[in-house]
Amino acid sequence: MATIKDVAKKAGVSVATVSRVLNHYDNVRQETIEAVQTAIQELDYHPNFLGRTLRRQETMKILVMVPTISNQFYSRVVKGIQTAAQAHGYHTMLAITGSDPEIEQEHINMARRKLVDGVIFLHTTMDAIDFSDFAENYPAVSACELVEGAKIPTVSIDDYRAALDGTRFLLHNGHKRIAFVSAGDLYDSSRRRRMGYAHALREAGIEAEDHLILNEGFTFNAGKRAAARILAMPSLPDAVFATSDSTAIGVISALAEHGIQVCRDISVMGFDNNQIAEFYLPHLTTISQPQFDIGHKAFELLLNKIQNQSCEEQHILLPHKLECRNSVKQNGSSK
Amino acid sequence: MATIKDVAKKAGVSVATVSRVLNHYDNVRQETIEAVQTAIQELDYHPNFLGRTLRRQETMKILVMVPTISNQFYSRVVKGIQTAAQAHGYHTMLAITGSDPEIEQEHINMARRKLVDGVIFLHTTMDAIDFSDFAENYPAVSACELVEGAKIPTVSIDDYRAALDGTRFLLHNGHKRIAFVSAGDLYDSSRRRRMGYAHALREAGIEAEDHLILNEGFTFNAGKRAAARILAMPSLPDAVFATSDSTAIGVISALAEHGIQVCRDISVMGFDNNQIAEFYLPHLTTISQPQFDIGHKAFELLLNKIQNQSCEEQHILLPHKLECRNSVKQNGSSK
DNA sequence: TTGTAAGCGTTATCAC
């Protein structure tokens, strides 16, 4: 492997000059530039970034902490991050934690060890105190999840409001008994959505039934488990509000197994508006999140922290939208 | 930020000793170890890996070149890679290329610049010559795609054989006119599958109809486009063999839009056996790939190259399996 | 068992 020294020797200049050429300084003679470039070509030289990185103390890399990439939702957020990062010359590194605190901690050390310039959390297992503590010492932002009480720039939707809107929509269309399938309190967004759901029920004068709240997670299989519990109920609820499209699909699929057809016998509402929502049969009525924009904005916030240290706490809320398709009965036909 | 020097000073020892403690050398006095560890604690010191990395010329990081993470197929392969990598102390970095040669090249430079110890390609836009050339100079392996003529260790299924099996299954169940939706020649696997499909037709004495081969890609929307072309045909084919589950779903969904019901009016076979295949309605009959194992094995091959330089060319073929569900009519009911 | 010092490949600060 050729180094900068080899190039310098071959071009008959000093390493400093080679470095200048490499970094496009304007105080190098044209002939010298050419001589250096020729040497670079001939030696097939590629600068070793480790040296530069060590010297400059910046890696031009960021780490994205993601609980899973099996859910299309995160894929899209990551895409947004990556697009923004690339535009600023940053590389994106993905760490899939599986919501395992140990794995998360190990990756967090990458930031501590200066292997990355900053971290975007799509989820964390840390509590608000540890999370704030980390964010105080290293450039970090949170996306998708608004961790209660944590001092860290965050971009997400208003989960409370989104669930409120979704539940109201179900109520306005004549559904009274609404099951709620969520990921429990592992995710702050889930908790917040559950509160929005409860609020809507309350304002409609419907008393909440605890057993209708099913904490199963947000995978396909979580939906399957939720459906099993629903099938075991003495009477079917009017609707199921699942806090992810995957869960909704798991529910629908499992209910179908027992001859229960969505939209005829029961309504199901999803969350996220992943691409599959549009292609599933029935097409999913769901709450749409601006996934790409969330990621994009998250990177911008991070870059801000990396460059300015400006720690002004920001919580950016991006708009959600109710995407009306075929999995929810409309016009109160079940009244 | 505390450095190794600060720790040394605080502990009253030399940096060498600190380094020894850090790396668990056994020739350090217990008391010294403790003194150093105390200093580390007090300073909240975290070793800067850049220094070590520069010195050791290894990053303990690998790069995975993936065309997209929107397709669950790749998520699962990446999971396999990451699991294996983690077990060996390696971190996994994901580069999403979108099959853009420029983006791919830019990331390839990361290997050239020693930012990673090796690269796993889940897809490449390079031709066999460039690909071989790269693999000759840097630790690299290919997964999922067997690039014709490229000298690089590879792990994948036997795509030819898999498509052969799939097509035979359709034929044996009475389907004669079979449309084939593939990604065209961008992916070697696609090309190979198309040949398997053609082979099966030939051996059944059925003459291939060129217009039944639809090169659209492997996304949901590719399936949608394929369905549009199918609907424009003078008569509907008996079956559609899509070379990914996403495409199959796109086809099914779009056909449903026009009142054509899969399994009653037409059969659709997928490929990959993503999780959604099991949860889609109808449940997808598909060719299952051992995605996790492919990823896992790919890392092992890469580690081998990183450590031994043993460049023996290997092509590992893992078994596929026909997963029989509800999207294909069986027992020749359409004969 | 520990310390000294060279070196990894760069970039930055001086001189000249």
Add this chain to the structure above:
DNA sequence: GTGATAACGCTTACAA
């Protein structure tokens, strides 16, 4: 314009 040279934070001979 260009060249020495120190420095980045660490590991590792070699010496003590």
